[in-house]
Amino acid sequence: MIGYTCVGTNDLEKAVAFYGELLGLLGAKPFFKNDRGVGWGVSPDKPMFSVMKPFDGQVATIGNGSMVAIAATNEVSQPSPLTQGQTAEVQNAQVNVAEPNKPMFLFQPGVELRQIVDAVNQIGATP
Numbered sequence: 001m002i003g004y005t006c007v008g009t010n011d012l013e014k015a016v017a018f019y020g021e022l023l024g025l026l027g028a029k030p031f032f033k034n035d036r037g038v039g040w041g042v043s044p045d046k047p048m049f050s051v052m053k054p055f056d057g058q059v060a061t062i063g064n065g066s067m068v069a070i071a072a073t074n075e076v077s078q079p080s081p082l083t084q085g086q087t088a089e090v091q092n093a094q095v096n097v098a099e100p101n102k103p104m105f106l107f108q109p110g111v112e113l114r115q116i117v118d119a120v121n122q123i124g125a126t127p
């Protein structure tokens with residue numbers, strides 16, 4: 001079901017050293033390496049884990065640079081011989097993505113704590 005997971009990083013060298021050692025203990029080996037990141041796996045038909053610099057060149061955050069891919073394959077339905085039926089692809093996966101509206105804040109340097117608290121309270125955030 002999971003094809004791969006990817007986490008973003010702002011320090012590729014440190015991240016590759018950390019995850020390389022950790023994943024090596026689990027039997028994973030690098031499957032790809034480029035100037036943006038490295039991906040490890042135990043075999044080509046199993047899920048892979050990668051660490052990458054975000055594609056957009058921005059700072060890696062909880063949502064920028066992180067991905068999960070869902071692997072799905074379609075099947076082919078073949079008609080019985082001499083029935084003049086049509087070969088058809090049968091989709092066997094459906095992916096729905098829904099993300100609740102979660103406001104984000106960008107506070108400029110020098111903002112006061114009271115302004116932060118007021119902004120968070122204004123949207124009704126709770127711990």
